Amino acid sequence: MDLRHLRYFVAVAEEENIGRAATRLHISQPPLTRQIQQLEEELGVALFIRTPRGMELTQAGELFLEEARNIRALVEQATERTQRAGQGKLGRLDIAIFGSAILDLIPKLLLNFRNRHPDVKVVLHTMTKAEQIEAVRQRRISVGFNRMLEPLDDIVIKQVATEGLLVALHDDHPLARQSVIRFAELKDHPMILFPTGARPSFIDKVIGLCIENGFQPQISQEVGDAVTGVALVASGFGICLVPESATTLQFPGVTYRRLTDPPPNLLVDLSCIYRKGDQSPILAAFLRTVDDYQSAQPGAPKT
Amino acid sequence: MDLRHLRYFVAVAEEENIGRAATRLHISQPPLTRQIQQLEEELGVALFIRTPRGMELTQAGELFLEEARNIRALVEQATERTQRAGQGKLGRLDIAIFGSAILDLIPKLLLNFRNRHPDVKVVLHTMTKAEQIEAVRQRRISVGFNRMLEPLDDIVIKQVATEGLLVALHDDHPLARQSVIRFAELKDHPMILFPTGARPSFIDKVIGLCIENGFQPQISQEVGDAVTGVALVASGFGICLVPESATTLQFPGVTYRRLTDPPPNLLVDLSCIYRKGDQSPILAAFLRTVDDYQSAQPGAPKT
């Protein structure tokens, strides 16, 4: 049996007349007669009763008509859904984020993407950098977001944004009286550092900056992520260097101050990674969303 | 697209290797390659990623695999169900019966039929003789049961059984003391007759017999069916001639007596009618059940 047989059968059943059905199918009558005979022979069942006035469905034929319509609808739906999936409009996208970096940019990106592709299910996973790389390799996730990534053979790193560094201070902290602060002034103030774990990371950036400015940081506490760090600032544990996006966190008693040093050194990146050679149309659509978002932003990227 | 495409696609998806899939499908590798390409081209979607080790489904491919399996299962189910319908094992059978003649034989026939064809839905309709003939012509019913049918061009009459006549009497009735009764003895005893309405019918048979035996029946009451007639006998309205099968009705105060006259005249038929040329396999199966039932009965048919 063939989908053609079903199409022809439905036409004949609806027209109750082979000639008219043939016209409707844009073929001539004899081949249609033969296709119907063939179908009946294959099923071993009479689907029609031939009358002098045309073709009349048998009971079995009526049943088969229902089924045939069902099948044809299912086929149509399958092609349509598959095409949508092929255009990245239907399916699932697994994204990994790190600790607390979900602060500003990433929620906006996700929102954009979901508006454009409402039928793609976005699943978020929290992973460390090493876990993300492993998960991308094993295809458990399609995209991972992280900072300070180092080049790898099988993984593409796409810079999404660069952010400046701010100092988070308690309102009562002496430096909080200054509207701007030079990095060197941070010397001797107890400092909260993050994240613990995977190297190289934001923590190394901060320590490096301290050494460049001629001092060893006085470590008050090491914590897992920016949220915890800022929470400790609120409790008076010390100061904490954070990326700009952390200002979304408004803790009572915490103020953020800009650093006056020339920016090149004071920038930290946010990038995403994905498997080199990944052809997934959903990934492609997501990366397109990222690009579009960047070009819509004024102070943004360097692709 | 074609069911062949689906079959091939599923095989390749399952084997993850065109060569192996081709072997499984009993074709060679190149045509399979082309069919898959064709399918992808028609859908406008890459279903597989070609790797040096074989074929790997894309996300769209995975979706399409599900759909394809669905469709194939549905096709299989459709052919199977249609074949069963063609053998009269699946579907619906509309049967008409008259008034109260459902007394003995018909329930047994229906029970037999339902045991053999559990997936055929039997729908019973109560109709008069004329309604049955009309309904058979219009195909609202497939079979009708009735008595004393007269030949028609477009309808087949199949005799199902012949039954003798009995007299239903009240226990107190003088004739009830005799173990057997001659028909002529019924003279002058008030008689309940049925059915009213459509002619010719059982009532005419009874009146005919009275006249043959030299008397006009003394009509006490005309009623619609045997059940009502016997109920009136119980209430002392008179005697009532009924077919044998009415003995299933056991009313308090009612006894049945055999008539001693030679039988040929005292027989009444039960027949079924169906449309001449009706090819329905369900009808055929039902008629087969009737035949089998008759040949299983000792004192039965004359086909």
Place this chain on the structure above:
DNA sequence: TGAGATCATACCTAAGGAGTATCGAGAAGG
């Protein structure tokens, strides 16, 4: 009885599915 439908049959053409042979690209192994 003849005209008009309707489905079935006979025969031809050509589209396309399947086969064989072969290529090209990676992966594996000495």
Place this chain on the structure above:
DNA sequence: CCTTCTCGATACTCCTTAGGTATGATCTCA
């Protein structure tokens, strides 16, 4: 590092079979 193996893709041929035209067989209806 080069050979060999595996896998999918391509080129070309063959033959099945869907579709076309012409015609036949029935039945209805005027």
